[in-house]
Amino acid sequence: MHRIYVPSNFDIGDVAYFFEDTINTITSLNLTEVCFDFTRLTFIKPAGVxxxxxxxxxxxxxxxxxQLYYSIPDGYVQKPLLYPSVDYLDDSLFFEKVMGKRQHVASKPRSTTNGLEKLHHGKYNLMYIQNTISWLKGNVSLRKKSFGVLETALGEVFNNINNHSRSVIGGCAFAQHYPKNKEIHLCIADTGVGIPQKIRTKYSxxxxxxxxxxxxxxxxxxxxxxxxTESTPGNRGMGFDNLLAIMGNNKGSMTIVSGKGKxxxxxxxxxxxxxDKIIIDDxxxxxxxxxxxxxxxxxxxxxxxxxxxxWS
Amino acid sequence: MVLVVRDFVNSCHTNHDGEVIYNQIAQSIFDGRQIFVSFRGVSSVTSSFLNSAFIPLLNKVSFSQIKANLKIIDSNKAINDSIVRRFKQEVEAVTM
Incomplete structure (x- = not known):
């Protein structure tokens, strides 16, 4: 069986290569069975999840x-803390959602993560937004905060997926709170047409x-x-502009990866x-x-x- | 007249949500009657919602008339900033 090793460090900079390499490998070798091997994984962040x-x-x-199979380190079930990245994936519900069950009996969602969630194609996913805000307000240090801007940001991204992406499988989302850094990371990804291709349908x-x-x-x-690109009559092209304004007011950051572009x-x-505090690269x-x-x-x-x- | 947004939509996130609200408020604005739009229970709005709920009003009346008759109440800073910013983008684009 062909093994595909999940990268040892798996963050936003590794995603495009892993996608491309995996799909090319399956295609070129005409594989009918693939085993995703997690034994080399030492570090993973929300983008990787x-x-x-x-x-x-x-x-x-x-x-x-x-046919897809998965291989985790032999010692994980007995000593999960020796494999923190696999343990993190397990607690993030990755193995439950993808393989059908958690790998370690004591695995459970962490208070600092919101758990991996599928975003269904053609559906607005309002419940995910509401659940994410409820999860954040469950943190004592954040209880009095206003999360309207996070809701708006998620709403802008979800509208973009629904109106433009044409993703057959929808996408997925994952959130993590970093209390020491005083940050909340929201990662949302789809596998639709991508921004560059969509933009080029109307603009050269x-x-x-x-x-x-x-x-x-x-x-x-x-x-x-x-x-x-006016995928629907109500589109006026303000979603990403609004997202930038939100992140600027928050003094946060935003990264978009689509096609080769970042x-x-x-x-x-x-x-x-x-x-303008923006860096772009292919x-x-x-x-x-x-x-x-x-x-x-x-x-x-x-x-x-x-x-x-x-009104002023 | 007071219109409570949550009486008509569950959220203020999609174009459809915005269209529902627009249909409730438009005639009042066009007739020059004040309407108070309450965002009680709403914590956020997206550009899609605003594009359908409020911006199309500019097709028929001036921004001055909208400001005179569209009163946003029970809202929050994030929503209010979004509304003002969105209108300014349209108005400044026209005057450029």
Whole structure:
């Protein structure tokens, strides 16, 4: 049986290569059985978690006759703490959602994670947003905070998936709270057409007349206000622009990976290097669909307070 | 007249949610009657919602008339900032 080793370090920078390499391997070798081997995994973050599930689902959709197996370290069941990354995946419900059961009997969701959740195609997934906010408010240090901006951010991303991605398998989401760093990380990914391809269905150049040759240029263009491929009549192209405004007000950061393109907005980025705090680049490998990582600062969240709107 | 958003939609996130609210408030705005839109129980709005609930009002009346007659109450800073920002984007785009 062919073994595909999950990368030892699996974060946002590793996702595109792993997707591309896995799909190419299955295709070129005409595999009918594949074993995902987790024995080399030493470090994984939310982007890796959501990407693993999306990859498994994508393989199921592209290669419906393939049999998938999974291999975890032999000693994990007896001594899970010796394998913290596998333990983290287990507690994140990855093995339960993908293999049908948790691997260790004592595995349970951690208070700092919201558990992996599937986002269904064509459905708004309001319940995921509500559950995420309930989970955050369960943390004593965050109870009085207003999470409206997180809800809006998730809403903008979910609308983008529903209106534009055409992802047959939907996508998935995962959230983690880092209390020491005072951050909340939300990672949402789909395996649809991707932003660059979608943008190029309507635009060949940006607002300055520059050709959208690179995928990162297409992503950058998509974040501009009023840029829309008008997949539905209500689209006016403000979703990504709103997302950038939210992350800027929060003093947080946002990374979008789609195709070969990557865009990172970081409030704390050096304005000498990047005046608008945005860095874009194309990688060597292409990620099908779109992955968005939002990193919110918790100490800049407002306290929940009711107010009426004062028009200026 | 007071319209409580949650009486009509479960959330303020999708274009459809916005269309429902627009259909409830539009005629009042067009007729020059004040309408108080209460966001009690709502913690966030998306651009899709605003694009369908409020922005189409600009197709028929001026921003000044909207400000005079559309009163947002029981809201929060995030929602209010989003509404003001969204209107400004449309109004400034027209005047450019």
């Amino acid at each position: 959501v990407s693993l599930w999306n990859l498994v689902d994508l393989i199921g959709a592209k290669f419906p006759f393939i 150049h940006d607002q300055l007349g520059n050709p959208l040759h690179r995928d990162c240029d297409a992503i950058m263009f998509a974040t501009r206000a009023k840029v829309t 865009l990172t907005y970081d409030y704390n980025a050096s304005t000498i290097i990047s005046p 990688a060597a490998h292409s990620l099908p669909g779109t992955l968005i990582m939002l990193k919110f600062k918790t100490d800049t969240l407002d306290i929940e307070e009711e107010e009426d709107l004062e």
